[in-house]
Amino acid sequence: xxxxxxxxxxxxxxxxxxxxxxxxxxxxxxxxxxxxxxxxxxxxxxxxxxxxxxxxxxxxxxxxxxxxxxxxxxxxxxxxxxxxxxxxxxxxxxxxxxxxxxxxxxxxxxxxxxxxxxxxxxxxxxxxxxxxxxxxxxxxxxxxxxxxxxxxxxxxxxxxxxxxxxxxxxxxxxxxxxxxxxxxxxxxxxxxxxxxxxxxxxxxxxxxxxxxxxxxxxxxxxxxxxxxxxxxxxxxxxxxxxxxxxxxxxxxxxxxxxxxxxxxxxxxxxxxxxxxxxxxxxx
Amino acid sequence: xxxxxxxxxxxxxxxxxxxxxxxxxxxxxxxxxxxxxxxxxxxxxxxxxxxxxxxxxxxxxxxxxxxxxxxxxxxxxxxxxxxxxxxxxxxxxxxxxxxxxxxxxxxxxxxxxxxxxxxxxxxxxxxxxxxxxxxxxxxxxxxxxxxxxxxxxxxxxxxxxxxxxxxxxxxxxxxxxxxxxxxxxxxxxxxxxxxxxxxxxxxxxxxxxxxxxxxxxxxxxxxxxxxxxxxxxxxxxxxxxxxxxxxxxxxxxxxxxxxxxxxxxxxxxxxxxxxxxxxxxxxxxxxxxxxxxxxxxxxxxxxxxxxxxxxxxxxxxxxxxxxxxxxxxxxxxxxxxxxxxxxxxxxxxxxxxxxxxxxxxxxxxxxxxxxxx
Numbered sequence: 312x313x314x315x316x317x318x319x320x321x322x323x324x325x326x327x328x329x330x331x332x333x334x335x336x337x338x339x340x341x342x343x344x345x346x347x348x349x350x351x352x353x354x355x356x357x358x359x360x361x362x363x364x365x366x367x368x369x370x371x372x373x374x375x376x377x378x379x380x381x382x383x384x385x386x387x388x389x390x391x392x393x394x395x396x397x398x399x400x401x402x403x404x405x406x407x408x409x410x411x412x413x414x415x416x417x418x419x420x421x422x423x424x425x426x427x428x429x430x431x432x433x434x435x436x437x438x439x440x441x442x443x444x445x446x447x448x449x450x451x452x453x454x455x456x457x458x459x460x461x462x463x464x465x466x467x468x469x470x471x472x473x474x475x476x477x478x479x480x481x482x483x484x485x486x487x488x489x490x491x492x493x494x495x496x497x498x499x500x501x502x503x504x505x506x507x508x509x510x511x512x513x514x515x516x517x518x519x520x521x522x523x524x525x526x527x528x529x530x531x532x533x534x535x536x537x538x539x540x541x542x543x544x545x546x547x548x549x550x551x552x553x554x555x556x557x558x559x560x561x562x563x564x565x566x567x568x569x570x571x572x573x574x575x576x577x578x579x580x581x582x583x584x585x586x587x588x589x590x591x592x593x594x
Numbered sequence: 595x596x597x598x599x600x601x602x603x604x605x606x607x608x609x610x611x612x613x614x615x616x617x618x619x620x621x622x623x624x625x626x627x628x629x630x631x632x633x634x635x636x637x638x639x640x641x642x643x644x645x646x647x648x649x650x651x652x653x654x655x656x657x658x659x660x661x662x663x664x665x666x667x668x669x670x671x672x673x674x675x676x677x678x679x680x681x682x683x684x685x686x687x688x689x690x691x692x693x694x695x696x697x698x699x700x701x702x703x704x705x706x707x708x709x710x711x712x713x714x715x716x717x718x719x720x721x722x723x724x725x726x727x728x729x730x731x732x733x734x735x736x737x738x739x740x741x742x743x744x745x746x747x748x749x750x751x752x753x754x755x756x757x758x759x760x761x762x763x764x765x766x767x768x769x770x771x772x773x774x775x776x777x778x779x780x781x782x783x784x785x786x787x788x789x790x791x792x793x794x795x796x797x798x799x800x801x802x803x804x805x806x807x808x809x810x811x812x813x814x815x816x817x818x819x820x821x822x823x824x825x826x827x828x829x830x831x832x833x834x835x836x837x838x839x840x841x842x843x844x845x846x847x848x849x850x851x852x853x854x855x856x857x858x859x860x861x862x863x864x865x866x867x868x869x870x871x872x873x874x875x876x877x878x879x880x881x882x883x884x885x886x887x888x889x890x891x892x893x894x895x896x897x898x899x900x901x902x903x904x905x906x907x908x909x910x911x912x913x914x915x916x917x918x919x920x921x922x923x924x925x926x927x928x929x930x931x932x933x934x935x936x937x938x939x940x941x942x943x944x945x946x947x948x949x950x951x952x953x954x955x956x957x958x959x960x961x962x963x964x965x966x967x
Contacts, residue, residue: 339696340694342694343690343691347690350683350689350690351681353681421679425676425678425681426675426676426677426678427677427678429673429677430678433642433644433665433666433671436643436661593646594644
């Protein structure tokens with residue numbers, strides 16, 4: 312047994328830092344999650360895709376709208392006059408937000424598919440603080456990027472629209488709508504993160520989120536009478552996107568902030584459920 | 595110290611770990627042995643708080659893993675399945691783990707240097723070979739300079755040099771007073787590293803004792819005798835029943851004419867031979883090798899698991915290439931029935947201590963690990 316090899320010296324690692332130092336664990340987990348987030352290429356790609364898609368589509372749709380203005384339906388013209396900001400943002404966000412959904416799901420499901428979740432859970436065995444740190448990091452990133460995109464889209468598209476519908480930052484509700492767009496995307500990211508944590512598989516979770524965002528809303532409108540109207544109004548993204556409108560629509564049941572509150576509630580419930588199952592399940 | 599008490603884990607109808615109780619002491623290497631699918635990985639996952647047990651407790655120095663404040667500074671773990679995001683570089687993987695424990699960046703560089711991954715630190719872990727991935731896992735385990743190391747099949751996928759390196763590393767860490775708990779399905783590997791063994795089969799404890807005691811307890815003890823008067827000696831030995839031996843004495847003749855005597859010690863045989871004035875040319879006690887002892891003890895649990903674990907063949911193939919050529923894993927227990935020890939092609943004169951020296955590095959077939967690279 313003592314016939315050890317001379318060429319492979321077994322070095323005992325040294326340099327143990329002061330142990331037992333009392334320090335808050337949560338900032339450490341934030342640092343960990345930030346490193347995780349920025350060190351994977353897919354996050355950068357997703358955010359870039361979101362940025363380009365949203366800005367490009369906002370400008371494109373606004374340009375198409377102004378060039379086709381005279382041929383447009385009077386009700387569409389009215390809608391643009393009522394809420395030019397929401398229309399500028401909406402045209403880009405319809406597709407761009409899907410990138411945030413995918414990213415929110417992937418932030419957690421990629422840990423499951425690669426096995427990284429085991430390393431994460433070994434480092435943070437209480438698990439829920441890790442999810443909280445992940446959610447906070449992701450929320451800040453999506454909020455910042457969301458604000459860049461919403462203000463960017465507005466400043467690019469508003470001059471184009473100006474010939475038909477003049478709109479400026481000082482108009483009533485515009486600033487709230489632009490800030491609200493970032494808040495909406497942030498909450499959408501957390502919503503996707505929660506579903507990703509619950510489902511764990513990328514494809515399944517993305518399907519689940521898209522179902523909420525794109526499928527349930529038209530489906531709910533098929534329900535008869537006021538039932539359909541109410542169900543539709545309280546769906547997470549239908550309620551949530553109201554905060555990104557500069558003026559309420561004629562059929563809106565909820566105000567901008569009420570709608571956002573409903574979205575927050577959906578997300579909070581799902582995140583709590585996600586934390587609960589994360590703690591209970593075998594990793 | 596790791597303490598496992600009455601630990602049980604079921605997955606649906608299958609019991610993976612069945613009321614296990616044992617402890618792992620500091621300052622030595624404790625081998626955790628069992629056939630593939632015996633529950634080794636599950637037990638380690640339970641100790642590490644990755645899985646929830648149905649019953650029982652597992653503690654590290656009296657504290658559940660989940661209650662450790664800076665777990666990676668206390669316990670380093672290498673899991674059998676990879677635990678690395680394939681899109682992240684080795685450096686960033688270790689960095690995020692270091693940050694979670696408040697460890698300085700320089701620990702990341704140290705850990706990378708320790709396992710020899712400095713040059714590929716910025717490369718994506720997804721492109722790593724099996725051996726490099728294993729080294730990265732070991733770097734993560736050593737990152738926090740932990741007191742306790744839990745390593746699940748650490749030599750898997752390592753080349754011979756890597757196998758030797760991890761062996762020496764474990765010995766050095768054990769000598770420094772750390773608790774080393776290392777699993778393997780290869781007895782031969784354990785024979786060269788472990789001081790103490792915890793053996794399980796089908797999730798239940800089979801043995802918890804020193805390597806020597808484990809071998810001594812194994813069934814097959816025989817003495818090889820060479821004499822110019824074999825028939826006379828055989829008659830002499832078989833005629834007189836040994837005292838206290840219910841089974842009596844059996845004498846078999848090997849192909850080369852040597853006698854294999856069971857049920858009698860070398861000392862007794864020598865005395866009998868002297869009394870009968872029989873010349874002896876050789877008198878060698880045979881001990882079952884660790885491999886045979888293990889086979890014998892886990893025989894009941896092997897057959898069942900050989901079928902139920904689809905990875906058995908692959909893992910055995912890789913491990914067999916690394917450890918030595920004795921046993922390519924335990925997927926085929928019929929290949930070497932534990933009874934037929936000394937009549938093999940190899941010279942049956944191996945003294946007990948040769949167990950440790952003989953199957954070391956020189957005779958290693960490298961094909962398995964090369965394929966892995």
